[in-house]
Amino acid sequence: MQDKITKILKAIADPTRREIFHALIIATTALPITQLSNQFVISRQGVTKHLKTLEEAGLIVISNQGRERYCHANAKPLQEINQWLKFYEQFWDTSLKNLSSYLDKKI
Amino acid sequence: MQDKITKILKAIADPTRREIFHALIIATTALPITQLSNQFVISRQGVTKHLKTLEEAGLIVISNQGRERYCHANAKPLQEINQWLKFYEQFWDTSLKNLSSYLDKKI
DNA sequence: TATATTTGCAACCATATAGTTGCATTTATT
DNA sequence: AATAAATGCAACTATATGGTTGCAAATATA
Numbered sequence: 001m002q003d004k005i006t007k008i009l010k011a012i013a014d015p016t017r018r019e020i021f022h023a024l025i026i027a028t029t030a031l032p033i034t035q036l037s038n039q040f041v042i043s044r045q046g047v048t049k050h051l052k053t054l055e056e057a058g059l060i061v062i063s064n065q066g067r068e069r070y071c072h073a074n075a076k077p078l079q080e081i082n083q084w085l086k087f088y089e090q091f092w093d094t095s096l097k098n099l100s101s102y103l104d105k106k107i
Numbered sequence: 108m109q110d111k112i113t114k115i116l117k118a119i120a121d122p123t124r125r126e127i128f129h130a131l132i133i134a135t136t137a138l139p140i141t142q143l144s145n146q147f148v149i150s151r152q153g154v155t156k157h158l159k160t161l162e163e164a165g166l167i168v169i170s171n172q173g174r175e176r177y178c179h180a181n182a183k184p185l186q187e188i189n190q191w192l193k194f195y196e197q198f199w200d201t202s203l204k205n206l207s208s209y210l211d212k213k214i
Numbered sequence: 215t216a217t218a219t220t221t222g223c224a225a226c227c228a229t230a231t232a233g234t235t236g237c238a239t240t241t242a243t244t
Numbered sequence: 245a246a247t248a249a250a251t252g253c254a255a256c257t258a259t260a261t262g263g264t265t266g267c268a269a270a271t272a273t274a
Contacts, residue, residue, distance in 0.1 A: 002122075009120035014232085015113055025198055034250055046233055048252080053231095067241040067250050075198035082192055089189075091132055091182035121262080141220060153263055155222080160261095174220050174271040 004058075005084060008077045011057035016042065017050045021059055024073035032068040111165075112191060115184045118164035123149065124157045128166055131180035139175040 002010070012018055023039055024031065037047035051071060054060045058077040062069050109117070119125055130146055131138065144154035158178060161167045165184040169176050 006120065006122055009116060013113065013116035013120040015110070016232085025195065032250075042232085043234065044251085045235085045253095049232075067239095069251070073198070075195045078192055078195050079199055081188065082196075085185055085189055085192075088132065088182045088185050091180070092186055123262080139220075149262085150264065151221085152223090152265085156262070176221070 004077075005080050007057045008059065008080055011053050011059055012078075012081075014050070014053075016040070017054055020047065020050050021054060021073055024060060024071055025075060027073075030063070030070035030072040032070055036071055111184075112187050114164045115166065115187055118160050118166055119185075119188075121157070121160075123147070124161055127154065127157050128161060128180055131167060131178055132182060134180075137170070137177035137179040139177055143178055 012021065019040070020036070023036065033048060033051065034044060037044040040047055051060060051062065055062060059074060061072045061074055063072070064070075119128065126147070127143070130143065140155060140158065141151060144151040147154055158167060158169065162169060166181060168179045168181055170179070171177075
């Protein structure tokens with residue numbers, strides 16, 4: 001369906017998911033879903049939905065342990081975004097200069 | 108409504124918009140909408156919708172000139188994503204190691 | 215002036231998304 | 245064995261999204 005980078009970008013494009021991801025990555029230990037969802041205003045099931053999206057993007061890993069499911073953040077997929085950005089780095093200093101020179105000429 | 112980084116991330120989270128942005132940034136000159144949309148399968152109006160999203164994210168600038176509207180890419184807002192990523196850089200080498208040590212202990 | 219080109223706007227459609235509630239199931243605890 | 249806790253699943257809702265078509269308006273061109 002969707003390619004990897006799209007999944008990753010869509011996952012972090014949502015503010016709530018960024019918050020969830022952040023909470024997990026700064027946590028010293030993996031967190032069970034209920035405990036994690038207590039940190040948020042939305043319902044546990046709402047959090048679970050976001051977790052699924054994050055998991056499909058590879059940004060979290062969930063491991064079962066008895067009746068609990070422990071969530072653990074994995075920042076690695078973010079490298080893919082970094083990679084994507086790398087190409088545009090060459091433009092983000094110069095492009096505005098190019099733009100203004102364009103505007104000088106044409107407007 | 109939405110904060111800046113969310114707008115930027117949502118803008119580039121769509122594959123078609125990434126393509127449009129790419130086409131514009133590698134173009135040597137600014138492109139009128141019709142000429143730009145000829146490069147894509149979707150309709151001109153479809154492209155226009157994407158352009159609006161990109162414009163609201165600051166990723167393109169449109170300047171009127173007679174009946175034509177010239178589109179120009181601006182990579183600068185991508186720096187914001189780069190900034191966001193910077194914090195997680197410290198995790199993307201170590202987090203998997205942490206994860207496996209966690210799995211060793213608990214599973 | 216008549217015609218062609220570039221565009222915006224509006225309506226519409228199908229699907230995705232972000233959230234909710236209710237309930238059943240599995241696993242712990244008493 | 246009875247109860248409590250953690251979770252998944254399903255149904256539902258409202259809104260956003262990515263696309264379309266049709267048409268009117270502004271601007272060039274013949």
